[in-house]
Amino acid sequence: MSWLDPVFGVAIGVLIAACASRRWVGAVVGFGAVLLVRPILGLAHEAPWLAVLAMAAGGAVLALVARSALAGGRDGDLARRIVGGTGGLALGATLVLAVVISLPIQRSPFDPNQLYYPPRDLPPIVQDAVLNSWTVGVGRDVLLFPLLDAQRSLPDGRRDVVRLLHRWLVIGEPWRRGGAGT
Numbered sequence: 001m002s003w004l005d006p007v008f009g010v011a012i013g014v015l016i017a018a019c020a021s022r023r024w025v026g027a028v029v030g031f032g033a034v035l036l037v038r039p040i041l042g043l044a045h046e047a048p049w050l051a052v053l054a055m056a057a058g059g060a061v062l063a064l065v066a067r068s069a070l071a072g073g074r075d076g077d078l079a080r081r082i083v084g085g086t087g088g089l090a091l092g093a094t095l096v097l098a099v100v101i102s103l104p105i106q107r108s109p110f111d112p113n114q115l116y117y118p119p120r121d122l123p124p125i126v127q128d129a130v131l132n133s134w135t136v137g138v139g140r141d142v143l144l145f146p147l148l149d150a151q152r153s154l155p156d157g158r159r160d161v162v163r164l165l166h167r168w169l170v171i172g173e174p175w176r177r178g179g180a181g182t
Contacts, residue, residue, distance in 0.1 A: 001132065002128065002130075004133040004135065005133055005134050011092060012089065012092030015030070015088040015089070015092035015095070017088070019085055019086075019087045019089075019091065020082070020085035020088060023070075023077070026087050027086065027087035028062060028069075029062045029087065029091075030089075030090050031087045031091075032066070034090045034094050036055070036058045037169070039054075040054055040055050040058070041098070045171045045172070094169075097135075100138070100139030101139045103118045103119065105119070106120055117140050117144060118130045118131060141162050143170055143174065145170075
């Protein structure tokens with residue numbers, strides 16, 4: 001664990017708090033955005049600027065639809081706040097994982113079959129943090145799942161979850177092109 005993991009934790013916490021304060025609207029926006037991640041990532045792979053516009057439009061539509069469909073009931077009902085916070089947790093975890101798996105894959109200059117993830121040429125201020133981060137380790141497992149699975153490097157208890165996350169968040173085989181994970 002490094003200083004980077006609490007930073008990711010704070011980002012997730014902010015989204016939990018924001019969605020919890022919006023109650024049902026926060027839940028719809030959180031879970032709806034999680035469902036939009038895959039198509040947006042696919043679009044970003046082909047047209048990054050169009051994906052940014054689609055993401056902004058999708059978020060606005062989710063917020064407006066949720067707000068108009070679920071208007072009223074502004075009381076502090078704990079159950080509604082928990083549901084909203086759960087949507088924020090799902091969204092926060094998804095965004096953090098998407099950021100982590102988007103780190104570039106580096107190839108060894110001496111052996112093109114040797115991959116480094118996270119890359120070894122990050123700025124010194126973040127290099128140690130990234131190498132020691134639990135969150136980046138999870139992202140590594142998700143990003144490189146087919147390679148790790150072929151080597152039987154993942155415990156059976158995590159294998160199915162990591163496979164599902166890989167199918168959902170990783171476009172293509174980024175280790176073949178040496179580019180980013182998403």
